[in-house]
Amino acid sequence: MWRSVASNALTLFIALFLLAGGLLLWGKRQYEGAGPLADAICLRVESGATMAGLSRQLEGQGAVSNAAIFRLGAKYTEKADLLKAGSFLIPPGSSMKEIVDIVTRGGRSTCGxxxxxxxxxxxxxxxxxxxxxxxxxxxxxxxxxxxxxxxxxxxxxxxxxxxxxxxxxxxxxxxxxxxxxxxxxxxxxxxxxxxxxxxxxxxxxxxxxxxxxxxxxxxxxxxxxxxxxxxDLWARRADDLPITTPEEALILASIVEKETGVPDERGRVASVFVNRLRQGMRLQTDPTVIYGVTQGREPLGRGIRQSELRRETPWNTYVIDGLPPTPIANPGRASIEAALNPDDTDFLFFVADGTGGHAFARTLAEHNQNVARWRQIEAGRQ
Known part of the structure; x- marks a missing residue:
């Protein structure tokens, strides 16, 4: 009799063990498998929210199939107390595991x-x-x-x-x-x-x-x-630059920034100014003239006058040698990088080419031809 009872108990234990294992496997698949969300949603998590409350919110929005599994999965992965406030984009089909990761990883909000x-x-x-x-x-x-x-x-x-x-x-x-x-x-x-x-x-x-x-x-x-x-960029600058301090790099970068809005031109524009500095040529760049007139307090709103090109200001690079005493604007990272790692060219001149970019030249004769073409474009527009 006792042998029969023991046998039945063992059988029941094994059955319960298998059932528990099956439930765990089923729960894991539910937690990690694709979710029911058909369209992306913007999930708002308020400050002080709990994983329990969020699980019910997600179930109500059709983003998870079972709020209890969501809560248990977050607890099992030790993320239940890592909930971050914010607005988060939940892509369609996101698994419970993926949603937990989105709302606990931190960083800036991704929607809202x-x-x-x-x-x-x-x-x-x-x-x-x-x-x-x-x-x-x-x-x-x-x-x-x-x-x-x-x-x-x-x-x-x-x-x-x-x-x-x-x-x-x-x-x-x-x-x-x-x-x-x-x-x-x-x-x-x-x-x-x-x-x-x-x-x-x-x-x-x-x-x-x-x-x-x-x-x-x-x-x-x-x-x-x-x-x-x-x-960061000064530590990775090119060798033999004609600038000796980070402050000079910032000045040159600000001139590059104001001279071109074409990203892939920055390195070439910087090379022109670097080549001129190496040869002792004046930079002769219009944005420095404008800064001498406005002090950076407003856009000039018109063309530069001949009297302004000749006016002696600390920033007028048609008059002064080398770099002006300060930057003429706040340059972005790309322009600072261009100033510290310019393209390897022998260009000494550039002028607008009518496309929003510039035509570059090695000699004054070549530059004068580019200038003539640009004036023809201007005349045609007028």
Missing amino acids: TELNFRIGVVSAQLQLREVDPGTGRYVEVLAFDPAAGEIPEDYAELRNATDLRFRVTLAEGVTSWQVVEELKSADFLDGEVADLPAEGSLAPDSYEVQPGMARSDLVAEMQRRQAAILD
Whole structure:
């Protein structure tokens, strides 16, 4: 009898063991397999949210098939307490494992609504945009220049949305004065910038900020990033450059930045100035003349006058030898890299070619031919 009872107990134990193993295998497949989500969604995770609450939210949105398995999987992988606040793009068919990874890995939000204050060379613009979950691309909701005073009626309501993220973006080639002046119109920032940052010391980049952040703290972060970029690229500069300090590299980079907006031209433009410096030739670049006139406080808005080409300012490279005393704008990383690792050419001249780029020349005679062609293009346009 006891032998029979023991045999039955063993059989039951084995059956339960196999059942538990089968359930674990089934749960693992459910956790790691493709999920039921047919279309991408933007998942908002509030600050203080829990994995339990999120699992129910996901089940309600049709992103997971079983909230309990989602919670158990997050706990088993030791990620249940790593939930991050933000807005996250969940692709169609995402597994529970993939969703847990998305909401716990950290980093910037990947979808939702964003207010981006873009500071450009000519003007600034507040752009309210949101990610289309289907394409993963931003769709502009509204855009306006806050300094112009024409603020859309629905801006105040959109501005106070609970899931709104804030960003400040600097274009390459903006001046420090422009940045400080335009930041005054960013109504989600606070405080003043007491001292004008040195020209060239701000990194053109995109900065995610929090409402109420001090403008001075944001400017300090811009300076920190630019200093880090310059330190990194200076350590990897080419040999035998005619510039001896990181500050001179920043000056040359700012001239390259203002001379071309064509990315693959930067190295050639830099080579022209490097070749001229090596030969003791004046740089003769128009953007330095403009900076001497405007001090970087506004776009010139017209052509350069002959009297301005002859005017003696510290930045007029038609008059002075070598580099001007300061940068003429805030150059981006690519222009700094071009200045420190220019193309290997023997070009000494360049002029616009009518396509948005430039025609480069080795001799004055060749350059004069390029200039004549450019004047013909200008005359045809007029």
